[in-house]
Amino acid sequence: MQSNYKNIIENAYNLTKPLKDLGKLATYIPELANVNPNKFGVHMTHIDGTHYGIGDNQEKFSIQSIAKVLSLTLAVKFIGEKIWTRVDVEPSGTKFDSLLLLETYNGIPRNPFVNSGAIVICDILLTHLEHAREEFLEFVRDLSDIPDLTYSDNIADSEKATGFRNVALCNFIKSLGNIKNKPEDVLDFYFDMCSLEMNCQQLSHTFAFLINGGRKLNNGKKIISRSQAKRINALMLTCGFYDESGEFAFKVGLPGKSGVGGGIVAVYPNNFTIAVWSPKLNPNGNSFKGMKLLEDITTHSEMSIF
Amino acid sequence: MQSNYKNIIENAYNLTKPLKDLGKLATYIPELANVNPNKFGVHMTHIDGTHYGIGDNQEKFSIQSIAKVLSLTLAVKFIGEKIWTRVDVEPSGTKFDSLLLLETYNGIPRNPFVNSGAIVICDILLTHLEHAREEFLEFVRDLSDIPDLTYSDNIADSEKATGFRNVALCNFIKSLGNIKNKPEDVLDFYFDMCSLEMNCQQLSHTFAFLINGGRKLNNGKKIISRSQAKRINALMLTCGFYDESGEFAFKVGLPGKSGVGGGIVAVYPNNFTIAVWSPKLNPNGNSFKGMKLLEDITTHSEMSIF
Amino acid sequence: MQSNYKNIIENAYNLTKPLKDLGKLATYIPELANVNPNKFGVHMTHIDGTHYGIGDNQEKFSIQSIAKVLSLTLAVKFIGEKIWTRVDVEPSGTKFDSLLLLETYNGIPRNPFVNSGAIVICDILLTHLEHAREEFLEFVRDLSDIPDLTYSDNIADSEKATGFRNVALCNFIKSLGNIKNKPEDVLDFYFDMCSLEMNCQQLSHTFAFLINGGRKLNNGKKIISRSQAKRINALMLTCGFYDESGEFAFKVGLPGKSGVGGGIVAVYPNNFTIAVWSPKLNPNGNSFKGMKLLEDITTHSEMSIF
Amino acid sequence: MQSNYKNIIENAYNLTKPLKDLGKLATYIPELANVNPNKFGVHMTHIDGTHYGIGDNQEKFSIQSIAKVLSLTLAVKFIGEKIWTRVDVEPSGTKFDSLLLLETYNGIPRNPFVNSGAIVICDILLTHLEHAREEFLEFVRDLSDIPDLTYSDNIADSEKATGFRNVALCNFIKSLGNIKNKPEDVLDFYFDMCSLEMNCQQLSHTFAFLINGGRKLNNGKKIISRSQAKRINALMLTCGFYDESGEFAFKVGLPGKSGVGGGIVAVYPNNFTIAVWSPKLNPNGNSFKGMKLLEDITTHSEMSIF
Known part of the structure; x- marks a missing residue:
């Protein structure tokens, strides 16, 4: 992992953490309302296998x-x-x-x-x-x-x-x-x-095949073809965030997918995956702080597919 | 322009040209129905300023x-x-x-x-x-x-x-x-x-600022900021093809925009723009052969933002 | 029952019976598809207690x-x-x-x-x-x-x-x-x-409280108030035939309710109820011949609430 | 005009007049906003040619x-x-x-x-x-x-x-x-x-052909056939009050038609027409007091087609 990635993540985390969280916990699944609403973690996995996280990046949550x-x-x-x-x-x-x-x-x-x-x-x-x-x-x-x-x-x-x-x-x-x-x-x-649970590190690791032509990072095992991986990325970009998908493409510029447990995973093909978790959701059902953090990262780093 | 780009375009053109055109001329603007339905041209402009076209790439059409x-x-x-x-x-x-x-x-x-x-x-x-x-x-x-x-x-x-x-x-x-x-x-x-007219070469040249961080290729003149250019590309990807936008992202994987005159322009940031023209439209209002040609190009070249 | 009512019903029945039935049996409840599609009966109950029927008016069907x-x-x-x-x-x-x-x-x-x-x-x-x-x-x-x-x-x-x-x-x-x-x-x-079954005579008898100010015809027992009965009649007129309700009010001019079993009941306040049954349904889910018969009755008799 | 009709109208007028008017003047046609919002009139025309009104029943308004x-x-x-x-x-x-x-x-x-x-x-x-x-x-x-x-x-x-x-x-x-x-x-x-103007007396007179089998009351001149008049009445009942039509049928029980000028005309076939005017409209675009008055009249008189 190049050190500038680490800096970018730390800066974005530190900028986003003190923001007033305007989101609300998901209520339609009662069990999700029992989670600590102040949890906040992020983890990035680079295509070279290095990875880095901060905050509650080792705590499991419902990936939904x-x-x-x-x-x-x-x-x-x-x-x-x-x-x-x-x-x-x-x-x-x-x-x-x-x-x-x-x-x-x-x-x-x-x-x-x-x-x-x-x-x-x-x-x-x-x-x-x-x-x-x-x-x-x-x-x-x-x-x-x-x-x-x-x-x-x-x-x-x-x-x-x-x-x-x-x-x-x-x-x-x-x-x-x-x-x-x-x-x-x-x-x-x-x-x-929808009931599976992972932490941010595991999530960023799990999605790494999508930045690596359909193959796992650690052992090169083929999961799907390169073309199939591209198409799944395209789908995440156009449809990954319900009716905020256009906004995410517009402001973040990466394929990604969110869950009502407050997790978001985003992928930058041939570069990195990043998983973020913060339970409170904006009115569109996506993590309020998670969206802010990702927007901050790509704005400052100019890392986007566009 | 690297010679492999030229090959890719020529191959895609030659493969697509003999296909049976299942599209129909736009009828809702009477004047558009007067165009020769068999026209077919394509032109690519590379970020290094080289460019290459084939077919009716020098003939003007309504870009709509x-x-x-x-x-x-x-x-x-x-x-x-x-x-x-x-x-x-x-x-x-x-x-x-x-x-x-x-x-x-x-x-x-x-x-x-x-x-x-x-x-x-x-x-x-x-x-x-x-x-x-x-x-x-x-x-x-x-x-x-x-x-x-x-x-x-x-x-x-x-x-x-x-x-x-x-x-x-x-x-x-x-x-x-x-x-x-x-x-x-x-x-x-x-x-x-909507009444402006260009040929494929001009169209690929006009859109080149979107692959070059918001600046014109030939003289570096700043049109919009790099971030603004990225966002327009994101909008083209999610919304450029009416209710076939998802399909285009899925199959072609590039930001682009179509018109009922049969033109399509697609952009590959930091790489190239490509303009194609074939007047007959599929049921979603996008050029039938234009879509086929672009799909062929990115399938064979694996050039996509995903 | 005045004899002209009997004539009106007989005439309408005889006119409608030979019509080519353009309807189709309901298929979404498999059991309903087992009924004989050629059944056709009608029964009228007058507010004076007299009643008259013809055809398969004594055979039970699913009133749905x-x-x-x-x-x-x-x-x-x-x-x-x-x-x-x-x-x-x-x-x-x-x-x-x-x-x-x-x-x-x-x-x-x-x-x-x-x-x-x-x-x-x-x-x-x-x-x-x-x-x-x-x-x-x-x-x-x-x-x-x-x-x-x-x-x-x-x-x-x-x-x-x-x-x-x-x-x-x-x-x-x-x-x-x-x-x-x-x-x-x-x-x-x-x-x-929805699984109740009645024949046309029973159905026209059952609905008679709605033409009698909310009271049963045979014993005067109060079911609901006069005002409540009027309001149920109003609801049948505006909403009784799915998205063909306006058409029924327009052509027949009586409050009524249909079922996918092919039954229809119509009421003429202070006058009579009429129940008709023919299993094949028009595209709006209402009995094809039932609608024709009722239209014929009110067109020829000029009996409508309008 | 039978004297009880006169009593019914006077009572309804006197009961409705002091009610707090929760309606609002139509704003989408600026000229309509210039009307005095406190105007309130009603006029009934009986099939025998007698008629009776009260309040601002002689003042013209836009019938829309x-x-x-x-x-x-x-x-x-x-x-x-x-x-x-x-x-x-x-x-x-x-x-x-x-x-x-x-x-x-x-x-x-x-x-x-x-x-x-x-x-x-x-x-x-x-x-x-x-x-x-x-x-x-x-x-x-x-x-x-x-x-x-x-x-x-x-x-x-x-x-x-x-x-x-x-x-x-x-x-x-x-x-x-x-x-x-x-x-x-x-x-x-x-x-x-839509710009025609009448007063309540004129309006109730104008609509009288619909309670008289399609013929004018005063001279018997045929306007449309009896069947056509019935069908227009049916249409007013099912569709005369925008998305409050069901409510009007339910509560008033007469065919009628409203306008954003605050007028309403209702017809009781073979009996009477009644026109009411009060400019302030409820959220469905129908005269607030006009609806109240008509509801009061038919509730107390039990005069409805149902």
């Missing part, structure tokens, strides 16, 4: 929707291009859990990162994998090098008990013919998938 | 919505960040001339490249510039190094006579308070702006 | 959404005006199972006859009645004078197995806070409610 | 959208059923000037009383009548027995200068192919039509 990139990766790896007949690749222009566009487009979700799209990806995995739940966990264990990674029952159960909007989405798509398994099975898998 | 990037640049240059209180930076998720989202978002267009957004940018220029129509033309003449560039009265008049949807958009935004001048004045300027 | 008027009546009877804080009284302007307007209006369904509204009425009954399921059945038994009336398990189970759209609706409203009980309990009651 | 019933009547009279291929007969479920549903239904307005529908009716009249503007005025003069009735230039000019939403609507429908004349000509006629 960030896991959608991983389930998409598994679907792309095993099933390939035909998943795009079931999900589109366009930004949604609406809230992350909107039913409006589903109605317009006959059950084809706008992209794999809105909830409806991630639910359809879960349905695809359930159909094509023998034991989707277990195989997905194995896949993420390998990618993250966290051998004892498990689904968090607390988080998953909490969402199962309150995730009425996702139950609605899944049943609505089922009624339009684009869910093939039983809605309750699809939702169980979806809630489990 | 591509000009929206130039009017936005002028607005950013002279008025700066405050234009973003009047227009948002999010992909629209809908057709380029949709009124739906306007209604939801109180007259703030989703981005400056949907028609409604470009109309608001024209309104801003009319308010802030003494002679907006003339100053915009001067600005593009300087940028393009085409000293005798003029608005095409044929094209502008043809659109004025039939552009009822744009009249509706402008009056609707006016009713919501986000147009400050008379709708007819704003529309006159808007139709003029 | 027609039951929504009966659950609304029970809610109005026991809970009164406060139900209108949970459901509105406006025509929806959209398909009967649309989620679009729910999203706009924060979980308050447009009226009690769209599916979402009837689901909220079921939720209200579950909250306010000790044994809603049983009390509703008792209520309809009394109203219809069918002492052995029961829910049809075949029909209810068939809809439970396939009614994903209704599951979506109920969970969506729950997520917006306008369902107080468990979605599965509300849906169970809703599917049961 | 109430005129849409008269232009529709003229279209029905001269062109007949084929107008229904250009306009539908369904409640809109949305605001009176919404563009949303137009987009969904390909330029066919939902009904002739939303602005878009009335604009299409004006277009139809312009196409089919030699001198639509003059013939419409003649028609209303004859109907109202006001030989010197004229368009109000003040009102029409005021709306022409500010009616951007209507300009948007007309051009939008034009772009969808359902306006045949020039948008500016259609709008001129539309604004003129």
